[in-house]
Amino acid sequence: MANSVKIALAGNPNSGKTTLFNALTGSEQYVGNWPGVTVEKKDGILAGHREVVIQDLPGIYSLSPYSTEEKVSRRFLVEEGPDAILNIVDGTNIERNLYLSTQLAELGLPMVMAVNMMDVVRKNGDKIDFEKIAKALRCEVIGISALKNEGGQEAAEKAVAMAKCGEQGIGKREEGTGNGERGTGNGERRGLRRAPEVPHVFSGSVEHAIAHIEESIQGKVPLRSIRWYAIKVFERDREVINRIGLGVGEMKHIEEHIRDCEKELGDDAESIITNQRYDFIQRLMDKSLALNEKRKGKATLSDRIDKVVTHRIWAIPIFILSLCAMWWLAVAENGPGTLLTDWANDGFLADGWHLPFTTHECREEGRYKGMEFEEAQEEFAKAEATVQAWEAGEKKASIEDEETGETSEEWDVDEAAYNAAKEAKEPDPSQFGVWVPGIGALITGALERSGVSDTVKSLVVDGAWGGVATVLGFVPVIFIVFLFLAFLEDCGYMARVAFIMDRIFRKFGLSGKSFIPILIGKGCGVPAVMATRTIENERARRMTTILATFIPCGAKTVIIAMFAALFFREQWYVAALMDVVGIAIIILGGVALKKTRLFKDEAASFVLELPAYHPPTISGVWHHTWNRLKGYILKAGLIIFPACVFLWFVMHFDWSLNLLADEEIEKSILHDLGSWIAWFFEPLGFGSWQGAAASVSAEIAKEQATATLGLVAANMGGATTGSHIQALFGAVSDFPKLAALSFMVFNLFVPPCMVAIAVTFREMGSQKWGWFAVGFQLFVGYALALSVYRLGVLFAGGGFGIWTALAVVVDLFCLWAIFRPARKEAAK
Amino acid sequence: MTLATLKEGERARLVRVSGDDAVKHHLGALGFVAGTVVRVVGASYGNLILAVHESRIAVNEATAQEIEIEAV
Numbered sequence: 001m002a003n004s005v006k007i008a009l010a011g012n013p014n015s016g017k018t019t020l021f022n023a024l025t026g027s028e029q030y031v032g033n034w035p036g037v038t039v040e041k042k043d044g045i046l047a048g049h050r051e052v053v054i055q056d057l058p059g060i061y062s063l064s065p066y067s068t069e070e071k072v073s074r075r076f077l078v079e080e081g082p083d084a085i086l087n088i089v090d091g092t093n094i095e096r097n098l099y100l101s102t103q104l105a106e107l108g109l110p111m112v113m114a115v116n117m118m119d120v121v122r123k124n125g126d127k128i129d130f131e132k133i134a135k136a137l138r139c140e141v142i143g144i145s146a147l148k149n150e151g152g153q154e155a156a157e158k159a160v161a162m163a164k165c166g167e168q169g170i171g172k173r174e175e176g177t178g179n180g181e182r183g184t185g186n187g188e189r190r191g192l193r194r195a196p197e198v199p200h201v202f203s204g205s206v207e208h209a210i211a212h213i214e215e216s217i218q219g220k221v222p223l224r225s226i227r228w229y230a231i232k233v234f235e236r237d238r239e240v241i242n243r244i245g246l247g248v249g250e251m252k253h254i255e256e257h258i259r260d261c262e263k264e265l266g267d268d269a270e271s272i273i274t275n276q277r278y279d280f281i282q283r284l285m286d287k288s289l290a291l292n293e294k295r296k297g298k299a300t301l302s303d304r305i306d307k308v309v310t311h312r313i314w315a316i317p318i319f320i321l322s323l324c325a326m327w328w329l330a331v332a333e334n335g336p337g338t339l340l341t342d343w344a345n346d347g348f349l350a351d352g353w354h355l356p357f358t359t360h361e362c363r364e365e366g367r368y369k370g371m372e373f374e375e376a377q378e379e380f381a382k383a384e385a386t387v388q389a390w391e392a393g394e395k396k397a398s399i400e401d402e403e404t405g406e407t408s409e410e411w412d413v414d415e416a417a418y419n420a421a422k423e424a425k426e427p428d429p430s431q432f433g434v435w436v437p438g439i440g441a442l443i444t445g446a447l448e449r450s451g452v453s454d455t456v457k458s459l460v461v462d463g464a465w466g467g468v469a470t471v472l473g474f475v476p477v478i479f480i481v482f483l484f485l486a487f488l489e490d491c492g493y494m495a496r497v498a499f500i501m502d503r504i505f506r507k508f509g510l511s512g513k514s515f516i517p518i519l520i521g522k523g524c525g526v527p528a529v530m531a532t533r534t535i536e537n538e539r540a541r542r543m544t545t546i547l548a549t550f551i552p553c554g555a556k557t558v559i560i561a562m563f564a565a566l567f568f569r570e571q572w573y574v575a576a577l578m579d580v581v582g583i584a585i586i587i588l589g590g591v592a593l594k595k596t597r598l599f600k601d602e603a604a605s606f607v608l609e610l611p612a613y614h615p616p617t618i619s620g621v622w623h624h625t626w627n628r629l630k631g632y633i634l635k636a637g638l639i640i641f642p643a644c645v646f647l648w649f650v651m652h653f654d655w656s657l658n659l660l661a662d663e664e665i666e667k668s669i670l671h672d673l674g675s676w677i678a679w680f681f682e683p684l685g686f687g688s689w690q691g692a693a694a695s696v697s698a699e700i701a702k703e704q705a706t707a708t709l710g711l712v713a714a715n716m717g718g719a720t721t722g723s724h725i726q727a728l729f730g731a732v733s734d735f736p737k738l739a740a741l742s743f744m745v746f747n748l749f750v751p752p753c754m755v756a757i758a759v760t761f762r763e764m765g766s767q768k769w770g771w772f773a774v775g776f777q778l779f780v781g782y783a784l785a786l787s788v789y790r791l792g793v794l795f796a797g798g799g800f801g802i803w804t805a806l807a808v809v810v811d812l813f814c815l816w817a818i819f820r821p822a823r824k825e826a827a828k
Numbered sequence: 829m830t831l832a833t834l835k836e837g838e839r840a841r842l843v844r845v846s847g848d849d850a851v852k853h854h855l856g857a858l859g860f861v862a863g864t865v866v867r868v869v870g871a872s873y874g875n876l877i878l879a880v881h882e883s884r885i886a887v888n889e890a891t892a893q894e895i896e897i898e899a900v
Contacts, residue, residue: 062857095881096859267862271844274856279863302884303869499886503873506888536850605851606888609858610877625887781830 005052005163008077010104011088012097013059016461017817020088020146021056035406052076052160055082063103064237067536077107078225083106083163084110086156091121091128091173098281101137106198108224108230110162111139114155118143125292132288182254198227201280205264206272208235209257210500216254220244224370234258235270252710256534315500332482340476349469352429352437360435367424373432383424390418408468440465455659463648467640468701478554480634481523486624490616495608502606509594511535511606514544518551518586525549525756527563527628529763545763546773549588549752551582555702556744556748562706565742566722579750585780592817639755643700651711685739685789699754700748705747742789750781783810831892839867840897847894858885865900
């Protein structure tokens with residue numbers, strides 16, 4: 001919009017900025033205590049003011065050039081120049097928050113300071129004198145409580161008013177410009193002709209030096225922010241000095257002034273500035289902050305909770321317990337997660353479901369009278385099996401469970417039984433309760449009514465919808481995981497987890513902050529990789545990005561579940577084992593990477609603010625969860641849908657574009673594509689076109705691996721998908737269980753799905769690093785599957801072959817990479 | 829004397845912060861400046877939780893070793 005007003009929302013992490021932003025703009029945002037999470041710029045329209053844009057800046061502690069968040073923020077403030085700044089300050093932590101405020105004030109923009117959490121301040125019995133602060137910092141100061149929705153809107157509107165008339169608040173003074181000020185855009189447009197009044201924070205000699213610098217840079221920078229620039233030059237801020245374009249000669253002159261100060265005060269320029277800012281703040285607080293005497297020296301509630309939660313002995317057990325709670329909720333057999341997943345997969349997305357509390361026995365006359373729905377379905381299955389058996393000439397019949405592959409007890413069939421069974425019709429679910437048709441059924445029904453060909457029906461139902469439904473069916477579990485994590489993050493516990501884990505992760509060259517992405521990765525790798533932004537250290541961040549996706553995500557768990565059921569039924573611990581393997585890879589991979597030239601690092605520092613605990617708000621947790629969940633669901637729509645259509649196409653057509661029958665799949669395009677790359681999987685034990693096709697399709701979405709397997713194995717032995725797959729592995733290898741294990745391991749530990757890879761490239765910021773990550777992950781997955789299969793075969797008596805030798809060589813290499821002595825550190 | 833030598837419950841006055849520039853100034857922004865008094869709220873295996881003004885800042889041992897203090 002042509003005359004839009006831009007208000008920058010700036011403040012510390014954990015100051016309630018995002019809560020305020022949500023309240024002001026009503027947009028969906030992540031509300032978190034976790035610093036660094038909002039690196040991306042977010043903006044919204046101020047409620048009730050169509051022409052006002054609120055720009056949410058990342059939570060920052062300062063405007064230094066050291067972190068991406070700070071650079072992004074200052075670039076916006078200085079180059080794009082908002083019309084006003086809304087500075088949100090945590091009233092319960094005011095001294096530290098003012099450190100940023102003094103810097104913002106020096107920019108010379110109209111500014112409103114919103115002192116947040118006034119409800120807590122009042123409860124604590126503390127008192128803050130807004131007038132004094134406003135006078136000292138030359139801005140408006142208003143008390144608010146974003147949580148209680150008090151004062152936020154007024155503060156924003158005050159900022160808008162100030163922006164519109166180019167005012168600054170208390171203490172403005174007139175001064176001609178006439179210095180050839182460079183166009184700033186907004187200041188000019190609004191007719192700002194006064195040099196801004198900004199707080200003078202520093203001591204005599206420093207102020208003197210700054211005045212000199214202001215003289216030297218006049219005309220090179222916007223007049224209103226000249227003081228901010230001068231201070232940055234004094235601090236020798238490289239980025240600013242380059243931007244201004246100060247010549248070597250000019251800098252030399254300025255250097256002398258700076259050095260004089262450094263000598264006089266016995267410290268480096270940047271430290272001088274930092275110290276004097278806090279001195280200024282201290283003097284200001286002495287005048288304007290009155291802490292409740294009764295609170296002094298008493299441990300806060302947060303401190304008391306931390307005593308327990310970060311306890312040397314109890315911290316980790318407590319954390320593990322909370323993880324177990326999360327996992328019970330999400331995947332326990334009788335837990336809410338599984339209940340919802342089953343409902344989604346079998347009911348909502350597929351055939352349909354009964355509304356809870358409406359089910360009853362069948363009242364219609366007939367076969368199923370008096371039965372509950374499940375009983376009736378069993379009865380029908382028995383009848384079908386009887387018919388099948390008799391027509392095949394068998395004397396006995398049995399039912400095979402589709403999911404578990406178990407066979408029930410047999411019963412005799414004779415002609416009488418057959419005749420009776422022939423009459424059976426499928427039970428009508430609507431006779432057993434209020435039945436809601438599932439989306440799958442609705443689609444199928446609509447297609448049948450519209451009379452499209454079977455091909456199109458198959459394309460839509462089996463291909464497109466089938467694939468999408470697989471991903472969506474997993475939403476309940478992912479939702480619970482994200483919800484739980486959001487809860488932990490919003491109440492402040494996650495920061496403690498990073499702190500607790502740091503001690504352990506330190507030993508493997510990672511930081512405690514690496515742990516959170518790994519934890520998030522249990523749900524989905526995409527937000528996990530994005531969460532690595534919180535790690536300041538670049539090498540640690542890169543390493544975490546590479547390693548985080550080794551922990552089996554929700555989609556990979558689908559693979560584990562199916563394979564565990566089909567091949568390892570006696571070994572239920574396979575699923576837990578895969579988690580352990582994932583963690584082992586992360587740790588050992590980290591150790592190995594740390595020893596390479598690329599990641600060598602000195603003992604890294606760990607500095608993290610632990611925000612005060614507070615009960616998370618429902619809307620905050622909801623927004624937080626929904627943002628992540630939305631990404632997962634969009635993945636289904638945008639990526640998997642076209643991919644499934646493509647997959648369906650190459651499965652059902654040959655090169656001449658003839659439609660193939662299901663049994664003719666060997667003539668399909670997919671068959672040929674798979675065969676061309678099957679050699680790659682030969683050493684891993686599943687070197688057939690089916691294994692290849694399934695593995696490659698897993699890169700679309702990991703769940704696809706099992707879906708594709710089911711489809712390409714459809715005409716192998718047995719009656720259910722499960723038995724097809726078992727037959728497939730039986731055909732492909734003499735050691736089907738090992739081949740299956742190898743297939744599972746391969747798909748769990750190679751590069752993650754396409755979306756996660758795309759996010760990895762983006763977060764790494766360079767092609768080189770993206771490919772390194774992918775290469776490393778591919779190597780690990782391949783090596784692991786290779787070892788599992790070839791060494792497994794060796795121990796099972798299958799003999800030693802060339803691939804076994806390869807496995808041994810690769811394993812020795814890995815052991816070397818992990819256990820070799822670290823290179824000695826060169827002198828710092 | 830550095831922060832790393834403090835035990836839980838103890839207080840000290842900051843003298844200077846050494847080490848890597850970026851870390852030094854990050855700590856500075858958080859309130860670790862000469863003259864500030866900090867208190868150890870929690871300690872575990874060398875990692876410390878410090879009360880700095882009204883906030884709580886966690887640092888690991890390596891970082892604590894770069895922060896010089898004096899008795900208060």
